[in-house]
Amino acid sequence: xxxxxxxxxxxxxxxxxxxxxxxxxxxxxxxxxxxxxxxxxxxxxxxxxxxxxxxxxxxxxxxxxxxxxxxxxxxxxxxxxxxxxxxxxxxxxxxxxxxxxxxxxxxxxxxxxxxxxxxxxxxxxxxxxxxxxxxxxxxxxxxxxxxxxxxxxxxxxxxxxxxxxxxxxxxxxxxxxxxxxxxxxxxxxxxxxxxxxxxxxxxxxxxxxxxxxxxxxxxxxxxxxxxxxxxxxxxxxxxxxxxxxxxxxxxxxxxxxxxxxxxxxxxxxxxxxxxxxxxxxxxxxxxxxxxxxxxxxxxxxxxxxxxxxxxxxxxxxxxxxxxxxxxxxxxxxxxxxxxxxxxxxxxxxxxxxxxxxxxxxxxxxxxxxxxxxxxxxxxxxxxxxxxxxxxxxxxxxxxxxxxxxxxxxxxxxxxxxxxxxxxxxxxxxxxxxxxxxxxxxxxxxxxxxxxxxxxxxxxxxxxxxxxxxxxxxxxxxxxxxxxxxxxxxxxxxxxxxxxxxxxxxxxxxxxxxxxxxxxxxxxxx
Amino acid sequence: xxxxxxxxxxxxxxxxxxxxxxxxxxxxxxxxxxxxxxxxxxxxxxxxxxxxxxxxxxxxxxxxxxxxxxxxxxxxxxxxxxxxxxxxxxxxxxxxxxxxxxxxxxxx
Numbered sequence: 001x002x003x004x005x006x007x008x009x010x011x012x013x014x015x016x017x018x019x020x021x022x023x024x025x026x027x028x029x030x031x032x033x034x035x036x037x038x039x040x041x042x043x044x045x046x047x048x049x050x051x052x053x054x055x056x057x058x059x060x061x062x063x064x065x066x067x068x069x070x071x072x073x074x075x076x077x078x079x080x081x082x083x084x085x086x087x088x089x090x091x092x093x094x095x096x097x098x099x100x101x102x103x104x105x106x107x108x109x110x111x112x113x114x115x116x117x118x119x120x121x122x123x124x125x126x127x128x129x130x131x132x133x134x135x136x137x138x139x140x141x142x143x144x145x146x147x148x149x150x151x152x153x154x155x156x157x158x159x160x161x162x163x164x165x166x167x168x169x170x171x172x173x174x175x176x177x178x179x180x181x182x183x184x185x186x187x188x189x190x191x192x193x194x195x196x197x198x199x200x201x202x203x204x205x206x207x208x209x210x211x212x213x214x215x216x217x218x219x220x221x222x223x224x225x226x227x228x229x230x231x232x233x234x235x236x237x238x239x240x241x242x243x244x245x246x247x248x249x250x251x252x253x254x255x256x257x258x259x260x261x262x263x264x265x266x267x268x269x270x271x272x273x274x275x276x277x278x279x280x281x282x283x284x285x286x287x288x289x290x291x292x293x294x295x296x297x298x299x300x301x302x303x304x305x306x307x308x309x310x311x312x313x314x315x316x317x318x319x320x321x322x323x324x325x326x327x328x329x330x331x332x333x334x335x336x337x338x339x340x341x342x343x344x345x346x347x348x349x350x351x352x353x354x355x356x357x358x359x360x361x362x363x364x365x366x367x368x369x370x371x372x373x374x375x376x377x378x379x380x381x382x383x384x385x386x387x388x389x390x391x392x393x394x395x396x397x398x399x400x401x402x403x404x405x406x407x408x409x410x411x412x413x414x415x416x417x418x419x420x421x422x423x424x425x426x427x428x429x430x431x432x433x434x435x436x437x438x439x440x441x442x443x444x445x446x447x448x449x450x451x452x453x454x455x456x457x458x459x460x461x462x463x464x465x466x467x468x469x470x471x472x473x474x475x476x477x478x479x480x481x482x483x484x485x486x487x488x489x490x491x492x493x494x495x496x497x498x499x500x501x502x503x504x505x506x507x508x509x510x511x512x513x514x515x516x517x518x519x520x521x522x523x524x525x
Numbered sequence: 526x527x528x529x530x531x532x533x534x535x536x537x538x539x540x541x542x543x544x545x546x547x548x549x550x551x552x553x554x555x556x557x558x559x560x561x562x563x564x565x566x567x568x569x570x571x572x573x574x575x576x577x578x579x580x581x582x583x584x585x586x587x588x589x590x591x592x593x594x595x596x597x598x599x600x601x602x603x604x605x606x607x608x609x610x611x612x613x614x615x616x617x618x619x620x621x622x623x624x625x626x627x628x629x630x631x632x633x
């Protein structure tokens with residue numbers, strides 16, 4: 001019912017009419033977080049503060065004065081956003097024990113709307129990775145690994161093996177947030193997206209993942225990876241919910257001078273019925289090597305869906321697509337080298353006991369605090385920024401970036417409204433298989449379809465489309481014009497309605513009540 | 526084209542991060558190889574792009590103090606402090622040279 005369907009409007013209506021109270025909702029979610037602990041989606045659960053926030057919300061509802069649609073709604077936030085009084089770790093030893101003295105702007109905005117912050121979700125260390133497997137708190141498990149849909153399609157192995165070795169990854173780096181939304185422990189979650197980190201796990205976990213236009217949402221308080229590409233990402237169970245969250249987050253922030261100053265007006269999505277005026281572009285380069293035949297077929301089916309509904313569907317070309325990942329690799333490592341320089345142990349975070357000199361203390365602190373992936377990117381970045389390499393690598397990458405951005409400008413300028421592409425190359429792989437390749441290789445492979453949108457700063461969204469042969473979610477991506485989120489989400493919502501993605505049938509064993517199926521909410525049955 | 530030990534040493538100095546082992550060095554080699562693909566692209570006459578918002582004016586606010594007075598809060602997160610100071614070990618001491626420090630690179 002409302003708890004599962006996750007339509008914010010339904011749950012909000014239920015709150016407004018008193019069918020359920022914010023504290024009941026909060027307790028429900030906290031309890032579900034406990035029963036799904038094995039997913040490892042949460043690093044920190046802020047139980048006390050969440051219940052307090054829920055109580056405050058309840059008072060407002062009783063007075064008939066809720067702050068808005070988000071009042072009392074349980075949400076989760078990726079652990080690379082600063083949250084006042086709550087540990088923010090970025091899944092790294094470097095920030096273990098770091099209690100933020102302030103809230104990131106996006107967190108503050110959600111709290112100002114009355115949202116209930118349940119906790120901080122797990123990620124790849126410092127958001128570097130595409131599996132949510134490389135953080136110090138361990139990997140996140142995809143909730144679909146425990147779905148009836150997946151289990152039905154798995155070849156039965158020996159009894160002892162089953163779930164323990166078969167579970168699949170969430171994708172990354174916002175895997176914890178995607179898993180949290182997918183397993184119903186919250187109604188919306190914040191992620192971040194630099195190369196696909198919100199859309200990739202959204203696709204693997206069967207949820208909506210929105211990457212807004214660069215400059216629309218404030219990055220103040222989001223621990224930076226690549227300043228020129230990072231954006232906060234939004235994960236929800238349906239497109240309408242994403243629009244609601246976007247509405248509460250977007251707009252100029254004086255604390256982030258890279259946010260645009262245009263006036264942003266929150267919008268409600270119309271129910272599109274006539275797509276005949278729409279022009280959908282299918283970029284041929286997104287038929288990338290390694291794209292599974294299943295996803296190719298789904299992509300093709302989606303294109304036909306639009307065509308049959310009267311839309312104009314055209315093949316287009318983004319010729320520099322295949323250089324996007326290389327370009328990203330250089331620019332990302334270069335910016336990372338700079339952004340990670342702040343972690344020296346002096347003002348916050350881990351500090352080594354080494355005390356001989358500042359340099360040796362910094363070196364030891366960073367040696368102890370960062371994992372291989374982070375150190376590797378810092379070193380590569382510094383290499384590309386060496387005087388002898390600066391022109392050939394860093395500046396060169398910046399030039400290629402312009403070419404990539406121009407590809408999109410040309411296509412959108414030719415009359416195409418929205419681009420339709422796959423989000424990932426395949427459905428989620430089992431963890432045991434994923435870790436056979438190193439992080440950089442995996443990221444290079446998995447980001448290929450999502451990265452270019454970050455390069456060009458364009459808005460993009462993953463919409464869960466169907467289930468693979470293995471019973472796992474597959475999503476498709478829509479890319480829109482700069483700051484045209486309303487159009488992008490309107491089309492995404494239309495598409496979502498057509499494909500009717502199935503609800504996950506989560507099978508969770510509860511220690512106290514034995515195995516049960518189909519988590520039901522007593523309040524709505 | 527292999528990266529010389531001098532360059533590797535220089536990088537460890539600049540980054541204040543160590544390669545740790547042969548895998549770390551190999552990781553760099555692979556990263557460079559990967560990045561070399563960029564040279565296939567013809568970028569004659571193309572200007573480098575710093576930001577997708579290059580056509581817009583960056584927001585500058587008035588030079589008025591609007592927040593602060595949070596010394597206590599900020600000091601909470603520091604491990605070594607004295608009164609209102611962050612305490613650092615002595616500065617101006619360069620990292621020991623390659624031969625003298627404990628680094629994997631010494632063996633290479």
